[in-house]
Amino acid sequence: MNTGETTGDATVGAGSPAAPRSLRDVLLLPGRGTATLLLVVAALSAVSLLSRAVDGVPGLDGVPGLDNLERWFYVDREGGVPAWFNAVLLFVCAERLWQVSRAARTGGHPQRRWRRHWLLLAVAFGYLSFDEMSAVHEIVIGPLRDGFGLTGFLSFAWVVVAVPLVLAFGLLFVRFLLAQSRAVRWGVLLSAAVYLGGAVGVEVLSAGAYSALGEDSAVYVLAAGVEEALEMTGLVLFLGVVTTVLRGWVARPVVVSLPQDAGRQRTGA
Structure with missing residues (x-):
């Protein structure tokens, strides 16, 4: 029961989190989102890996459920469940990056000068989501490989185009990253390192295994699995970063005004 006098305003946070102080704070999604993903x-x-292990095993061919396991779950197959999951992660990242760019357009916003960088990231992730399902990058492999005579570790020739683009993109964002908080900066760098380590680094190694041993070799199957796992892990971490940034910028405090001499209670009968 309120029997006193209250003056002034009380500020109640509308779900706005405290500014992230550590790398762990910025990487984790709300609740158990990161662990679940x-x-x-x-x-x-x-x-x-199971789908490849049972493929061709005598007695298992034609077993209901197992006959289509590789088609739907092998990470090196286009249009399967892992590809869809990867595409959804990329799309969600793109959507949240776009929201961040919108929030940064507000007059006086500390990130206003970097709003175009956030928007460019949104466009890039949107394209990567589209490419994940349409496999546009696969189209250039044949012409590049034949045109430049690429073999071995460069058998997947799209990396010849991708690496210069990634380097140019990185240089474009150096000042942008330096303008972010330390936690956000290192969160972006860590998630990018994990993602690119799979998408480019392990991709080159898997190309060597593909060229030397073939796509059915255990080495190539393992390399393809590690590559996709790193890509998805990097995206989960980056989703945590951009979600933390978005929650911190978009959430606004709700100001509740409490009147003076509020609610004196009657004590008599």
Whole structure:
């Protein structure tokens, strides 16, 4: 029961989190989101390996459910469940980056000068989501490989185009990253390192295994699994970063005004 006098305003946070102070704070999604998504990544990776392990095993051909396991769950197949999951992660990142760019357009916003960088990131992730399902990058492999006589570790010739683009993109964002908080900056760098380590680094190694041993070799199958697992893990981490940034910028405090001499209670009968 309120029996006193209250003056002034009380500020109640509308779900706005405290500014992230550590790398852990900026990487984690609300609740158990990050742990849940990483469990999905682990499950998809395990089922992918299982699909290759049972493929061609005598007595298992034609078993209901197993005959289509590789088609739907092997990470190196286009249009399967892992590809869809990857595409959804990319799309969600793109959508939240776009929201961040919108929030940064507000007059006087500390990130206003970087709003175009956030928007460019949104466009880039939107394209990557589209490419994940349409496999546009696969189209250039044949012409580049034949035109430049690429073999071995460069058998997947799209990396010849991708690496210069990634380097140019990185240089364009140096000042942008330096303008972010330390936690956000290192969160972006860590997630990018994990993602690119799979998408480009392990991709080159898997190309060497593909060229030397073939796509059915255990080495190539394992390399393809590690590559996709790193890509998905990097996206989960980056989704945590951009979600933390978005929640911190978009959430606004709700100001509740409490009148003076509020609610004196009657004590008599």
